[in-house]
Amino acid sequence: MTDFTIIGKPTAMVDAAGKTTGAGKYADDLSLPGMLVGRILHSPFPHARIKRIDTSRAEKLDGVVAVVTGKDAPNPYGILPVGHDEHALATDKVRYVGDNVACVAAVDESTADKALELIDVEYEVLPAYFDPEDSMKAETELIHDNKPHNLEKDYHHVFGDPEKAFAEAAHVAEARFIANEVTHAAMEPHCTLASFEIDSLTGKPGRLTVWSSTQVPYYLQHKLSLVLEMQMSQIRVIKPLVGGGFGGKSEVIPLEIIAAVAARAARAPVKITYTREEVFWAHRGRPRTIIDLKTGVDKDGHITAVKARVVQDGGAYCSYGVVTILYSGALLGALYDIPNIQYDGYRVLTNKPVCGAMRGHGTVNVRFAFESQLDELALKLKMDSAEIRRRNLLKPPCITINGLRVQSYGLPECIDKVVERSGWKNRIGKLPKGRGLGIACSHYVSGAANSIIRSDMPHSTVNIKIDRDGGVVVYTGASDIGQGSDTMVAQIAAETLGCSMARVKVVAADTDLTPIDIGSYSSRVTFMNGNATLRAAQDVKKQIATAAARKMACAPEDLVFREDKVSKNHVGAGGLPALAEQGSPSPHQQSSVSGRVEGQILRGSLQQKRKDEGPKDQLTFEEAVVAAIDFHGALSGTGSYAPPAEARGGKHKGAGVGPSPAYSYSAQVAEVSVDEETGEVTVHKVWASHDCGRALNPVSVEGQIIGSVWMGMGQALTEEMVWKDGMLMNPGLLEYRSPSSVESPEIEAIIVESVDPEGPFGAKECSEGSLAATIPAIANAVYDAVGVRLHESPFTPERVLAALRAKKNAKTLNLTEGVDPTSPVRFREHGGSLWFRGKGPERHAQDPSRRESVVKAGGDD
Amino acid sequence: MSLPQFRLLRPRTLDEAVGYLAKHTDKLRVLAGGTDLIPSMRQKLFEPEYVLDIRHVVELKGIQPRAGEGVSIGALTSLSTIEHSDFLRRHYPVLPEAAATVASPVLRNMGTLGGNICLDTRCLWYNQSLTWRKGCGFCIKKDGDLCHVAPGGSKCWAVFSGDTPPALLCLNAEVEIAGPSGLRRLPLREFYTGVGDAYRKLRPSELLTRVFLPEASVDYLGVYRKLRVRGSIDYPLAGVAVVLKRSNGHVSDARLAITAVNPAPLLVKGASEMLAGKVIDEALAEAVGDLAAKTAKPLTTSALTPEYRREMIRVFAKRAVLAANN
Ligand SMILES: Cc1cc2nc3c(=O)[nH]c(=O)nc-3n(C[C@H](O)[C@H](O)[C@H](O)COP(=O)(O)OP(=O)(O)OC[C@H]3O[C@@H](n4cnc5c(N)ncnc54)[C@H](O)[C@@H]3O)c2cc1C
């Protein structure tokens, strides 16, 4: 079944023209008559009780229409049912610098900004926690009263008998790895426009419409209904074009609720667009993580056991934290064959912006540690790094020790491909000094088998309607955030129906129009919404086939739908069997057979004429559609997807996170050079192979691979959120350094197709799995180049130079505040690359950061 | 972040501009390319009553070689014009090289040479939004009375982070300043004060109009080396410019200047003497590097640790000397 007309062909994004000409509309491009601008007052303190808020001066300012505070919307919410700990605006306490205190809706931005200055807030400053290991020791002044020791959640899993396996291992490596905090830095800052219809009977705000830059319209609708105490049916969420999310828009972000609360109070539409600094505060990025990792191998290089203790610095609220910490443990499995696993995960609350889901959710930092350690073990065994990975392959289909079902598994081919293309065998260890190669692998879920809100509802449903002229409209809840899901949906519908892409219009992510899809996160959309689209298309196709078969005097099974024609099997180029194998019979089928008599409704002369001509061997797509509409009265179909029970994982506590209907696989080789005098690392080339099951749209897959590698490279080399006493020192894209085009290396994206038995046309995820391999591939390449093993990311020049100097026993220069990047023990309170001996804000006397005497600043004159 | 409200003044001639300056003095800020001023105004670092947009004063634009007297460059000349000027590339190569490293191509199209010279000093505790600074506590440079970088002291150490001034210093550039009492001329090395807050010797009623490069500095070999984390956009975290002239393989004259590690760009004292009359080799280049590193006083005003930045001044100075000699 590989003779496709649309699937597998490089296809331009259906929204490309709008985006390239500027005609496309993002949330901030929208406006409504009478619209107000909302601006949010943020907390200047990392941890404080609000004793009093007085908004009266702000309210009196000319041009201010409403000022709202926590009491205007006191219901708590959170993305996870177990983590309803956020409020639209603070009710009693603020928990990080940037927490939301009040919102002004005014006629323009500068008036709103001025009004913010007029809000008087009296705070009682509380001791704050910035280091997760410190925070876990807290007894009093907890961040949330119901979370003792500021521990959001901890999990302790043992599979097999790791202790025994370590005892029997030929080699054991054990080390601490530290990955500093990164954020998504999506191009589009978050924006929400909220508007209430005034109820004509009561004169009160009635139905609510929200346009928002979101990956999860359905969850937004749900949380809005909780906070605003409205029926979900009274709330319409529309997702306009979104300029990237990467997880940063995969949950309800404060402004989305605040805009609605402000609009309700102001009785006018309110739009809030975050400044870049606010985007950094809203955050939900990848937490700083401490990974204590121990791995054992036998003398042949087979992994015998893995033990990981992971501490995540989660920030002030739960967000996706419980899921993140579970992913970190669960996805130790499903890449390699590991018979014994121990996992201890701690998600810790601190007084910093909230961490959440970010591309490669939960897996990336642990993968950095694991793949680095695997190389260390290969070295002990004197074994080639590619070889040790080959020795530990799974043998699917199988279920891993921690309950993950693996079916399609393209990892062996991924490794072969990058080894071959990079010339690994002839070049590894043989490049000139200062230049090196490194290999690493990674994997990711194609959607979570269990949704956040436990229920049996399908994860995706798609409806299709076809009009008399053969126009196909697909109604999907899938949220295109730039990744191209609208295009994917159109491709699947067109391929299945055998019509051209031009016929297909996708109506997406509008909760009034489109059936539920739980959102664009965990790389679930192609797999799940794609399957739902496939099933919906098969449903309508069946209806068309029934009617067309009558016209053509054949069995529906004998029809081929292809290139805008419906033909008898023997006619034309042959190809696809009439009805694809997949999918269940549609409930519509029976009811529609008893449909109306053809020609009863529309007696177009065309149809009559055709009828007179007798049975034909071929109909155009329009003719077939007309026949079907005449026969059934209407032509619409629906399809849903829910992950199969077998894929939903084991029974242990926390087993719900990690299972997926299918896993993607990636292998990468990075070639780098290291300047030994400056510590600067240059990535010259990355060979990245990715098993995406089937590449529905190869250019799009390549784009995702390249994007993942690039983002991984940012985390590996330059990106890092830097803290000082809870202040984010680099809340902007100038000082938070995502790579620019200058240092972007050549990336050779290699597509591997393992054709998954359950994916739509065999497809799996392709947008997250590649990221995690990049960081360790670069780390391993740095080792090959200059022989230093970095245990702390990012590998900034000062860290690399410090490691190089330590290795050479050169005159020590305290380049990294005494923390050796090859064996870091703790977070520096302010993160990594800045050495702040500086003063910073005056805070609570009991702040952990205040206890140590502050070293005098370095002005040595 | 909204811009604070201000009145925009748009003079067409230098006289008109000077007139406005005399009238509004410290209630006014000059806007050239705006690439530095506008972001700072959004952060409420400046809330002037008037903004004097000098972009239409044509007489301040352009590169004018003056026979036997070097070259005069208008303050409003864009950095990309300087970067691409054949004349400068041929005769004063260190300047276009330095200009080409500023920010990104888009910003170089907007940014001017005058703006680069007058560039506000930078500090991570200062170049932040009003909300941020409120949360952290104000500092000496703006609204406060303490320094986060050097807490004990009463001095501001905000760092000068322009790329072209070290090149200009090496070329012995002079600047022309227009004010109520006419024009004055000043060697660039006397333009900066060496403190982070009042960093330049320019009265509120004055305008920088022109930069002169002397004939004597023509045809020096020159190199600029810049420490940045990314290959584009980033301000320098350390920068070294070097110019030298040789005869018979020996250095006949040389100068070396550093930027982004002190509140002012500085000529490294003693570097000329160290190089003069010598044949450049590794050891000599290293000695110059050590000297440059001693002049550098990096603090925690910027990304990367001060120790690292000082070390890079050493490495980059060495490399720049060797490269210029090649
Ligand atoms: C993202 C980003 C990256 C940057 N990276 C760099 C970099 O790598 N290297 C670098 O050197 N700079 C960098 N800059 C700063 C800036 O773009 C350049 O320094 C530029 O040359 C400034 O020129 P301008 O004309 O835009 O200055 P403006 O913003 O117009 O002015 C800057 C300051 O000088 C004053 N001023 C300007 N012209 C005159 C004059 N003729 N007389 C008196 N006062 C005057 C203004 O009042 C203001 O205080 C960066 C800026 C940004 C936004």
Ligand code: SF4
């Ligand atoms: S050096 Fe000190 S006073 Fe100057 S801007 Fe920085 S923190 Fe403020």
